[in-house]
Amino acid sequence: MKNDFDVTILHYEDPSEIRSGRIRSTQVHFHPALDRERRFRMPDQDDAPPIKTIHFSLGPQKLFIGRLTHAAASVDQRLAFARVMEDLERQGVTFRKTRVTPDDLNELAGSYELLIDASGKSGPLAPFPVEPELTPFQTPQRKCAVGYFKGVAPVRPEGVSITVVPGVGEMFEIPALSESGPVTVLFVEAVPEGALDAFKGVKTPQDFQNRMESILKESFPDIFGRLDPGQFSLADEQAYLLTAITPVVRRPYAMRNGTLVLGCGDSAILADPITGQGCNTASYCADRLYETLLERRDSPWDETVGADYWNRVRTYVKEVTEWTNAMTGPLPGHVVNMLMQAAADQSAADKIVHWFEAPSTAHAALFGT
Template sequence: MKKRIGIIGSGVAGLQLAYSLKNEFDVTVLHHEDPEDIRQGRVRSTQVHFHPALDRAQRFQMPDMDAAPSIQTIHVSLGPQKLFVGQLTGPARSVDQRLTFSAGMADLSQQGVPFRKARVQAHEIDALAEAFDLLIDATGKAGPLLPFPVEKELTPFQTPQRKCIVGYFTGVSPVEPTGVSITIIPGAGEMFEIPALTENGPVTILFIEAVPDGPLDAFKGIKTAEAFEERMRTIVEDSFPGIAGRIQPDAFGLVDEGAYLQTAVTPVIRKPYVIHNSKLIVGCGDSVFLADPITGQGCNTASYCAEQLLETLLASKESPWDEQVGMAYWSRVRPYLTAVTEWTNAMTGPLPEHVVHILMQAASSQEAANQVAHWFENPPAAHAAFFNKQPS
């Protein structure tokens, strides 16, 4: 008999796990929304998947994202000054999670993976742990449902370091060559422009990472799409002349009523396994590895860790799933997790002088510019550059 796995949450981690585990194991997904609720709901992320995550999606035969704009480059500006355009080693893509999540759930259901509609509560864990050989908490930043222990040395902050303000807009011509554009305003925050695909066609996502209470933290109290649109127009005109110059005033607007988001994340890294009533329960994705989105790594980390969890479970397919298995999973992901977390946390503070020097060097050397772009595809390289170590 196949071992039974219950996956709680069908976001980035939950879906990749369901696709990759379904042939070897008896998988059930527990999720509280129907695909249609998700499609018609609010945006959740800016979800740039760099090529390693896209390669995994392809390997696990997940619905492809090929129709989305092909993100080839990273543009970096300091205030109004364009510094450089670095080339990625493979295309990245951003597809509205309302589309990918609803499509993935419908496709898995069609392939016979059972979905149980439930917002799982902590008091239900005992019964669920009993019903499955393994429970995976993939509840995202709403989670976790289990007391996975906090890793204090990777969790330095008690409060969010940025306010995240996101709108999916039409009427903003993308940067050329197609890429993610980052404008840094020291002390105030960053603006990311991301070409993406939604159900209603291509958009440019404008994503502000505002230092709390700074000049870009200007969306407090905004509750309607109309007010959000107007505030974004004003901020862009006042602080981002490069973007303002690419706006077509008559076409500028949110792509739909649900296409905006305001949130803030307190980063926290947890050891991703516990023994509960003698059963192993593991976490994957934001429920245990939660980072500020400033480096655009959350989906990519969730995808990486979901694959490492798959490998761990396959390696112990015939043996009991116990604490050793939890430890093996944690040992596999810990080096990558440390790199991505320390790099991301460093990006929310003032940039170290030697990193500013690297960025300035990239302004006059295409090779250096490409190396900076590569950080986003390969966080250990970014970590090495920030902390002066060789990439692991």
């Protein structure tokens, strides 16, 4: 986009502040997102540990190891965002360090032909209307506890490990790259008030580390057995996060003071991270947004452009959202049967793991579409 349009980015942090701040996500970029990043010549993630498999356990029982069609990667967003900002600035993109509020939109609308609201989980800034059919929940379905750790030996073959404890929650183990080198992301998705909802009262990095170690010992002995007691620690004092997300999908366009505002990423489409699709959906939508603007660059940027963009992404958003929302509830019986079949059939295991690369296949498996 920087080569086709005059772009100004408004953000309240500079790269050094992002690098030294709190972690933001459990991001895994599957190969379609990585392919888009290469196509747009974004800084590569080749130095991240390659994620080629997904290990799946149901309670204490290891069911299968599925193979991704292409390697995925996870890079601490503090490092990734800082790299991208520095790369864009070198290429002449204008950055303004400022914190934008909804009250600023009218003034900004008078200064730009188009506004893109990518304000993330703290947004939206623009009055994007909620899509009721894709927003069934009014409260968080999980409480999330995320830490980036040193001193955890990886699963073999190295990849993502998912353990589902029915009625209680999930544990995700993800090899990633942070500023300090390779780390292991330990991510608890806890059903509220259940046994894994155990991080209440955590105030310090040491509290978080101690609580995570206790949970591993009590509920995830396989991971606990791979800890090096002398090395197990948070990667840095900001390498943990506690949050709870209420999933919501908004129509990603609105007019403000005569100027079109488009939404991209969590500001418009906010999903529970249980299926690892947040950054991948944002990447897909950003690509379709660019495509829309490029094709409509010689026409007025009005609500018809917003509707065009929404039409291009709506099916994908619907499939991801309905799959993700279904995973926060009890697993449907036919899905449990698929998982059990995958325990004895490598091709079935690979097909399930492919869901994460191609959400439409997950949606079809769950809903028969």
